[in-house]
Structure formats: structure tokens, C-alpha cells
Amino acid sequence: MKTITAAMAGTVLNIMVSTGDEVAEGQEVMMIESMKMEIPVEGAMSGKVGEVKVNIGDFVNEGDVLIVIE
Amino acid sequence: MQRILIANRGEIALRIIRTCRAMGIETIAVFSDADKDLPYVKEADTAFRIGEPPVQKSYLNSSMLIEIAKREKADAIHPGYGFLSENAGFAREVIENGLIFIGPSPKTIEAMGDKIIARKTMEKAGVPVVPGSGGGVSSLEEAVLLAGEIGYPVMLKASGGGGGIGMVRCENEQALNSQYQSTKARAKAYFGSEDVFIEKYIADARHIEVQIFGDSEGNAVHLFERDCSIQRRHQKVVEEAPSPSLSAEARENLYRTALSAAKAVDYVNAGTVEFIVDSEENFYFLEMNTRLQVEHPVTEVITGLDLVEWQILVAQGDKLPLTQEEITRKGAAVEFRLYAEDPVSFFPSPGTLSEFRWEADDVVRIDTGYREGNAVTPFYDPMIAKIIVSGDDRNEAIASARQFFQGLKIEGLKSNAPVFRELLHEEAFLSGKYSTSYLNSVKKAAK
The missing domain is CATH 3.30.1490.20 (ATP-grasp fold, A domain)
Structure with missing residues (x-):
């Protein structure tokens, strides 16, 4: 099991994938807002989305798991 | 004016408190849960919590701000920059509640806030537009x-x-x-x-702005220019005055045009007319900022004036303290915006300032909303401090900037201090021949 984690603290602005989706390495899977800036979260590896751990509007800390890749 | 509510946070709230104190005016600060430990909260005469960290629940909550201002018997609201400072609806609400809005009229804010209307207004006034x-x-x-x-x-x-x-x-x-x-x-x-x-799109453009000030009697003056061409993601990182590249003729032209722009909208209070200047010194109106700018200290340092004081005086109906002829400038000033961000990717880097100290002599002015031990949270803009250096000329200012950044100790988060340490030794910056694409091109070359 692999995970995609938050590179910095911020608020989840948008989630582009849902459970079961195939994602490619480098694909934008989420948008996080931190310090008035939109930061795209990219998949570090390809695979199938096992679980999306956060919802739009959630506050996340650096290192929090956002998505579990199967 | 006896009491002012500051509808802002961090360094600009502290900046406004400083002038209010000198003028014998009491200050009311507001803070979100994320900001309760910041210095401005303690520095203000009184401070009130306004809500949770997200801006919609705190600093943009206009009805709450006005409620506190009225309850605490404030005479005026200073919006600072950002947040509600260029929100015509807020300015109107403040006025309708019998308070003074420290800034231009809601009508001016509205006209200049809509970039299409602003363009048309300026074109009509003979101001060149892109x-x-x-x-x-x-x-x-x-x-x-x-x-x-x-x-x-x-x-x-x-x-x-x-x-x-x-x-x-x-x-x-x-x-x-x-x-x-x-x-x-x-x-x-x-x-x-x-x-x-x-x-x-104007290639190799410089971004040069003129500080203007108007009063309710119809007087308008300029307070010279600021060159803000060092940017990343279209946001300013270094600002300086005077512009190191402008010819005397172009400079005078810019001032004249900025004053025409101010008069076209009967401008009252502090404002900034932003221009984009191409390599041939053709210039075009970009936008007008109807508030105090982040980089106002650059102008304060070269003119010896207090722009917040002027804002308060003009807002209470006074005439501008000086005429154009009485306003002079001396030497050079450069401002560096220290951001909590990765110096290479420019991505934000919130964190706690486990170490934040410097050695500075009196030619360095530091406007910061944080002290060692404070957290720079992800909810607001990443600016930690503004470092304003000055000297008899630009070289002197740059020399003290080098000294400052050498002695600066900042730990606990990533900052763009390394960008400045490099910049201060680079030919393009030292010669003053840089454009708005400068930081991005340096970054590309480094890859």
C-alpha cells in the first residue's frame, strides 16, 4: 500500500479523483490551498485509488495521508 | 479621531498602531484564533477575537468588524491592505454606520476595482493603456x-x-x-x-508605480515612484525607489500621468498608479490600487514622511500636509519581502519561527508581524517581514542589505532569504537592468 501525503499544511480545495480511479504518476489528484496559493498535489506513483482520506474543505497538516494507492 | 479599529493583522496592524500611538490615537485590534499570539494583538490598546482562522470567518467578516467598531466607540476603521481594503461594499457599510473609512470613497474603489471600468476611465483621461x-x-x-x-x-x-x-x-x-x-x-x-x-503581453517589462495622495479639497500630489519589477508569480518580491532604470524625462512623464489618473477619479487618500514600462520607456496604465501598498515604507524612507499619518489626517477631512514643491526625496531605498516559501519552487512553507533574529543598524527598517517563536500559519499570506534598507545611493543600500541577510537567522520554516543572498551579488540586479521575468529566468538557469 502506498500513500500520497500533503507536502504542506493547508485546506483541501478540490479533489480530482475518487475511489477506484486509475491514476498515473504525475497526475494532479488534488488541489490544496496554503498561504493564499493553490498547490497541485501530484500522484507520486501510478496505481488505483484505494481510498480518499480527506474531504473538500478539510484542513490538513504536513505529512497527512490524502490518498491511499493500491 | 480618538479611536481606530484596525481591520487587519500582522505587520500592517503593527505599522498602523505605531502611527496611531505617535498621534495619540487609541487602537482596537481584531484577531482570529490563529493570530492570538502575534505581537500586534498585544501592542494594540484593546484586542478582540473575531473568529476561526479562515479569512471568511474572521478578517472578511465585515458585519462583525463593524459591530465591534461601534460597540467600542471607534471613530474610524483602517483596512490596511488586502482583506477588505478594496471592498467598496465594506467601505460603504462602514460609512453608513457612521464611521470613517480610512481610504478613498466607495465609488472610487468600485471604479478602480473593476479592471475594465478602470481601463476605460483612464483611457478617457488621456492615460495610456496596454x-x-x-x-x-x-x-x-x-x-x-x-x-x-x-x-x-x-x-x-x-x-x-x-x-x-x-x-x-x-x-x-x-x-x-x-x-x-x-x-x-x-x-x-x-x-x-x-x-x-x-x-x-509586454515582454521585458518593468513594473513601476507612482504613489499618489489626494485630499477632499481636490488637491493631489505624487510621492515619486517605486520600481517593483522583481516578482515571482506576478507578485512583488523586491521594490525600490528611485527606479534604477528610468530616464529623468520618463520619470517626470510618469508622475504627470499618475496625477492625471488621480484627478480623473477625484482621488482622496493614499493610492498607487501602477504602470508597465517597456524597454523603450513606453508606459501603460496597469491598475490603480486604492489603498496603502505593502511597499509604502520605500516611499516613507526616501521622503521622510509617514503615509499612515497622512491617511488619517486626510480621512478626518484635513488638507494634505505638504504641497508638491515641499515634498522632496533623498537617497535610495530597497525593500525585500521575506516570505515563508521554498526558495526554489516558491511553494509556501508554513511553520514555526524557531529562530528569527538579526543584527541591524539604523539604516535598516524591519516591518514584521512575527517574533521568534510565532507560527506562520497556512491561512494567510506568506510574508514574514519587509526589510527596508536605505543609503545615500543604491549601492549603499545594497551594501547594508548584504550585511543584513548575512546576519539574518531564520529557522523552523523555509524562507526566500537564500534568493536575496544570491540576488544581491548578481549583475542584472546590481546594474538595475532587470525586468519582471527576472526571477523566473534566474530560476530556469539554475535548473
Whole structure:
């Protein structure tokens, strides 16, 4: 099991994938807002989305798991 | 005026408190849960919690701000910059509640806040504007047609945008095709209006602005220019005065034009007219900021004036303290915006300032909202401090900047201090021959 984690603290602005989706390495899977800036979260590896751990509007800390890749 | 509520946070709240104190005016601060430990909360005469960290629940909560101002018997509200400072609805609400809004009239804020109206107003006043669509473009077909006439690259901009947000450069028709819908959607999400317009992209441009001030008796003066060409993501990083590149003739032209712009809207209080200047010194109106600018200290240092004091005096109906002839400048000043961000990717880096100290002599002015031990949270803008250096000339100012950044100790988060340490030894910066694409090109070269 692999995970995609938050590179910095911020608020989840948008989630582009849902459970079961195939994602490619480098694909934008989420948008996080931190310090008035939109930061795209990219998949570090390809695979199938096992679980999306956060919802739009959630506050996340650096290192929090956002998505579990199967 | 006896009591002012400051509808802002961090360094600008502290900055306003400093002047109020000197003028014998009491201050009321407001803070979100994220900011309760920041110095400005303690420095103000009184401080009130306004809500949870997100700006919609705190610093943008206009009815709460006005309620506190009235309850605490404030005479006026100072909006600082950002947040509600350029919100005409808020200014109107403040006035309707019998309070003074420290800034221009709601009508002026509204006209200049809409980039399309601002453009038209300035064109009518004889102020040159960037070749472009004039009004909003209503369809992709129209945008493509216009861009073809103007010539690529073009900038696609949100009418309600500002501060570098809501604009995108399109190299060709294909880029315009792919960016059109998303820019409209973003404009709608961020600024509440999906109106967009097109302007010619000016290559190797410099971004030079003129500080203006007007009073309610119809007087208007300029306080010289600031060169803000060192940017990243269309946001300013270094600002300086005087501009190191402008000829004397172009300089006078800019001042004259800025004053025409001010008079075209009967401008009252502090404002800034931003211009884009090309390599031939042709200049075009970019936008007018109807508030105190982040970089106002640069102007204060070269003129010896207190712009917040002027704002308060003018807001209470006083005449401008000085005439144009009485305003003089001396030496050079450069401001560096220290951001909590990765120096290479420019991505934000919130964190706690486990170490934040420096050695500085009296030619360095530091405006910061944080002290060692404070957290720089992800909820607000990443600016940690403004470092303003000065000297009899630009070289002297740069020398003290080098010394400052050498002695600066900042730990606990990533900052752009390394960018400045490099910049201060680079030929393009030292010679003053840089344009708005400078930081990005340096970054590309480093890769």
C-alpha cells in the first residue's frame, strides 16, 4: 500500500479523483490551498485509488495521508 | 479621531498602531484564533477575537468588524491592505454606520476595482493603456479574433482580479483556447464575476508605480515612484525607489500621468498608479490600487514622511500636509519581502519561527508581524517581514542589505532569504537592468 501525503499544511480545495480511479504518476489528484496559493498535489506513483482520506474543505497538516494507492 | 479599529493583522496592524500611538490615537485590534499570539494583538490598546482562522470567518467578516467598531466607540476603521481594503461594499457599510473609512470613497474603489471600468476611465483621461480588448470579451471566438489583431502573446485577465491572481499568459491561439474557460471559472470562483479581458503581453517589462495622495479639497500630489519589477508569480518580491532604470524625462512623464489618473477619479487618500514600462520607456496604465501598498515604507524612507499619518489626517477631512514643491526625496531605498516559501519552487512553507533574529543598524527598517517563536500559519499570506534598507545611493543600500541577510537567522520554516543572498551579488540586479521575468529566468538557469 502506498500513500500520497500533503507536502504542506493547508485546506483541501478540490479533489480530482475518487475511489477506484486509475491514476498515473504525475497526475494532479488534488488541489490544496496554503498561504493564499493553490498547490497541485501530484500522484507520486501510478496505481488505483484505494481510498480518499480527506474531504473538500478539510484542513490538513504536513505529512497527512490524502490518498491511499493500491 | 480618538479611536481606530484596525481591520487587519500582522505587520500592517503593527505599522498602523505605531502611527496611531505617535498621534495619540487609541487602537482596537481584531484577531482570529490563529493570530492570538502575534505581537500586534498585544501592542494594540484593546484586542478582540473575531473568529476561526479562515479569512471568511474572521478578517472578511465585515458585519462583525463593524459591530465591534461601534460597540467600542471607534471613530474610524483602517483596512490596511488586502482583506477588505478594496471592498467598496465594506467601505460603504462602514460609512453608513457612521464611521470613517480610512481610504478613498466607495465609488472610487468600485471604479478602480473593476479592471475594465478602470481601463476605460483612464483611457478617457488621456492615460495610456496596454493595447487590448478595452471591454470584456464575451466569447472565445471574440477573444481569439482580438488576440489575432493585437498579436500574441496576450494576457487573459479576470476583470475583478488583482495581486497577480486571475491572469494567464497565452503564447498562441491554442493556449488561449485551452485557458479561456478555466480562467473564466477561476474568475467566477475568486472574484464573483466571470468577466475576462485581453491585453497585449509586454515582454521585458518593468513594473513601476507612482504613489499618489489626494485630499477632499481636490488637491493631489505624487510621492515619486517605486520600481517593483522583481516578482515571482506576478507578485512583488523586491521594490525600490528611485527606479534604477528610468530616464529623468520618463520619470517626470510618469508622475504627470499618475496625477492625471488621480484627478480623473477625484482621488482622496493614499493610492498607487501602477504602470508597465517597456524597454523603450513606453508606459501603460496597469491598475490603480486604492489603498496603502505593502511597499509604502520605500516611499516613507526616501521622503521622510509617514503615509499612515497622512491617511488619517486626510480621512478626518484635513488638507494634505505638504504641497508638491515641499515634498522632496533623498537617497535610495530597497525593500525585500521575506516570505515563508521554498526558495526554489516558491511553494509556501508554513511553520514555526524557531529562530528569527538579526543584527541591524539604523539604516535598516524591519516591518514584521512575527517574533521568534510565532507560527506562520497556512491561512494567510506568506510574508514574514519587509526589510527596508536605505543609503545615500543604491549601492549603499545594497551594501547594508548584504550585511543584513548575512546576519539574518531564520529557522523552523523555509524562507526566500537564500534568493536575496544570491540576488544581491548578481549583475542584472546590481546594474538595475532587470525586468519582471527576472526571477523566473534566474530560476530556469539554475535548473
